[in-house]
Amino acid sequence: MSRVTPIVRFARSRWCPPPTDVALGAALGGLCLAGTALAASPADRPWWPGGALLIAAAAGVLAWRRRAPLVVLALTLAAVAPYYWLAYPDGPASLMVAVAMYTVATRLSWPRSVGVGVLLFAAWVGLERLIDDRPVASAPEHVMWIVVTVAVGVAVGGLRRAQTAAVDRAEEQARRRVEQERLRVAREVHDVVSHSLAMIAVQAGVGAHVADRRPEQAVAALLEIKQASGAALTELRNVLGVLRDAGAADAPGLHRLDEVVRVAGLAGVEVEVRGSAGHPDAAVDGAAFRIVREAVTNAVRHSRRARRVVVDLGHDGEAVTIRVADDGGAAGELTPGHGLRGLAEHAAAVGGRSSVSAATDGVVVEASLPVPR
Template sequence: MTPDVRSWCPPATDVALGAGLGALCLAGTAMAATPADRPWWPGGALLVAAAALVLAWRRRAPLVVLALTLAAVAPYYWLAYPDGPASLMVAVAMYTVATRLSWPRSVGVGVLLFVAWVGLERVIDDRPVASAPEHVMWIVVTVAIGVAVGGLRRAQTAALEQAEEQASRRVEQERLRLAREVHDVVSHSLAMIAVQAGVGAHVADRRPDQAVTALLEIKQASGAALAELRNVLGVLRDAGEGDAPRLERLDEVVRVAGLAGVEVEVRGSAGRPGPAVDGVAFRIVREAVTNAVRHARRARRVVVDLSHDAREVRLRVADDGGSAGELIPGNGLRGLAEHATALGGRSSVVSGPDGVVVEARLPVTP
């Protein structure tokens, strides 16, 4: 595989930084030079230029750049060129390393830098170690600043990633919520329309008036389904609540189930819960009644018990279709359980001796 050469091209900002530091060091050296000093041109200038050139890759390979910068700047001083600001380039390379590594590793690299600089200085030039405190000071300051800046950058990056993750999670949760609501609307409406169409087809030749009633109910159910779908999808356009499902619309569920031969009795009251709780409560009752109509073939009666107190709304929907054995909730009931959980409540479905029982407890205000 051919390596990507562009990935090793230095950023323009680092090229400009290296060029600027190189020019600054050369200008400072020229100003600090005296006739008694060793001529800095061209040997000293080439060492300074080499260190400046290497700095352009400081963010690509910080440790390598630090080593190469030291290899160019240290001989500049050991060869007794004018005492200019060339050491500033080593400080920049050390700062870059400290911003990229953890503080223990940065301290370790700083110690190695001090040992290399002062140790080789002693070996090559046999200088006294009087300059050691000065080297320690600028290395400590450089490492401290680099570690602080690096820690701040990492904290900002982590906070940004966490915010992006939370935003992505919220988007996914909203997508799942919309998918569940669309499923609730479509499955309930199609089930009721199918039941009404069956009734109409069964009595069309004997009771035309009842067939007409079934067709009108189909029209009304399909219209209500379309309105609710528009409301659900309107969330994507910041639409208002419009005709959002509420428990006050349970009479529609009662009427449609009655056409299928299932009597629905609503007992009690849920009080006045918040809109979100009201909508979820309605969907739970509707899904439970729809399942009784579709799957409990012997069901002739469904009882919906509503109650509430200052803290929660309680729902219980029971049919008389007989024991259903082991229940495996489908997407509808699973979605309703997720709705309840999202509000801080809970819902369950069990098979009793008389039929299926759906229960839910929802907080009055989520």
């Protein structure tokens, strides 16, 4: 029983028409019946019950229009076309063919929906000519009404499909922007936490090492830990402030390189900054600062023998160039982690590129960030 139940549920969900389509079919059927009753004249062929049954059949089939659009279109035509062939009163029954054609056009591309519309017109008119051998020119109004019915279904359905596609594209772009912003905030948080905790760990180790012999140096290390943690909390508040107010955060830039130099110096690593990046825009300036900070932090954390880091900055009007090299000795194979991926992501965020290589005297980080014109 438990195995049969999912199959029954699937069959119901696959073939049971949606309530909205059932309501639409019922409403269209009622409208066509009412319109036919109003349009009927004593000279017309009595539309009850034969014409009413054909209208009801077409309206009932429309309930499955979104389950099998092409099949529903064919069945609707099979019910509506005989209604007119049998000379029942000219009512709005053709409206149901237009709705079926509209549904097909919302599912197919514009060329395919036009092709289906042409086939629908040819089938409708061609079958009428087979049943009634009068030439097409003898009933131009009827043929024109068929053209209008098919064209309205194709045009409105195509417009609806284009509108839906535009909405889907806008939603996809919005999701991408949200994802990009999430990744940007994640990189910011990683940079702040990684840089600050690395320096705090170094200072804590220094304090623990000299606490019994040079208490004044241990106190200085504790004060630096306090300052570093306070700075980290401030920067985290700035990063999270972007989520609340775009203007609340103090965007980082190369003007804050002195902080990186000072904190690395407290960890025993001298940082020398040479050259200038000029005056890049805020996005490039922020990316350049984050790349330098991440490179220096990696040198402090992972290169135990590094005592000096040289940061070379340059610009040529086309791009800002960055080179960060430490003297920690041969690093061997570099294993990509959050830090190395963060370097590439910061560069890619502004359309640039970065690379990390192991030289004989240490690790070299290079980046090129294009300057917008």
